[in-house]
Amino acid sequence: MVTDGPEHTERPAALAFSTENCQVAAAMRVLGERGTIVVLREVFNGVRRFDDIQQHSGLARQVLSDRLARLVEHAILRRVPYRPEGGGRARLEYRLTAKGLELYPVLAAVADWGARHYASPDGPPVELAHRGCGAPVHAALVCEAGHAVEDPREVAPRPGPGARRRAS
Amino acid sequence: MVTDGPEHTERPAALAFSTENCQVAAAMRVLGERGTIVVLREVFNGVRRFDDIQQHSGLARQVLSDRLARLVEHAILRRVPYRPEGGGRARLEYRLTAKGLELYPVLAAVADWGARHYASPDGPPVELAHRGCGAPVHAALVCEAGHAVEDPREVAPRPGPGARRRAS
């Protein structure tokens, strides 16, 4: 289906299928509001308290409040109360759930693409490292037969198990 | 840095660094507006004409117009005029550039996460296949030493070459 070839004379196959249950659309309903990915970047980088996230990300306070609430509601983040060791009142931090940690490939892929195309001359300010060996970590495409898919042109979308014909 | 461990008593290291040149933020300035990823989904799936994209995605026409213009401006998509074979007026389609194709890991990662957490009982309506062998393709984390990183907890963010101290 997706090639960059001369297919403009045929109706694309994808048009015949419904997008109602599309996994990309469903994910973007959760992740796609302004600032959500940036909030996740902060938490993945260890910045977990409301005010720290707000100042480091530059997001407006009630946008941040809304985004955090939604991420908690979707079980991507959880609120963890704690007491600072030097004493003082109970505070709150936001931590990733297992579901939230599964967003690491999304964040890594966005970071890789951003670094490749928009990095400053010095390179990106953050890189991901493999704890085992210290080598940098990247997002990649791999197939279930174990092949590394280096060229995006080797990927073809096709109808999946939940594909439904559009009523038209 | 990012563990889910008991680090809440220390200031997170990431706070000391500026986010001004962050690759995630830079990418999200391009990709993060409402509907952009969904537009890219359409084009990756072979839906390339304005009206087809509009109807299939459900986006409002001037939001779509704006998003397409921005994607063209950022050299992610290009406009290609063509003539239908049965005759008729010149038409336009939107095609991915090489830079645009490099977003496949982003789209795949989003799709994987969406399918895992929000798929309908039948499963996702679209899957990606490896042209060489036909096996399904996924986004994965790999390190530069060649290891597959299966557990997100094995990933640690660290300051990269472009890391800059915050003035505070």
Next chain:
DNA sequence: CACCCTGGGTCTGATTGACAGACCCAGTAG
């Protein structure tokens, strides 16, 4: 030639989302 149709937009008033700044309340410490 005139007329019609279609494709890729653009426009408009109404609704919703984001902003800066101010404010609030609860939990501590002194």
Next chain:
DNA sequence: CTACTGGGTCTGTCAATCAGACCCAGGGTG
């Protein structure tokens, strides 16, 4: 008791998105 701080919430203003209508250019047809 007062003061301070942390995690929010509120308010008026501005920006983004919506549905529906409209526009214009490039064709084909009679």
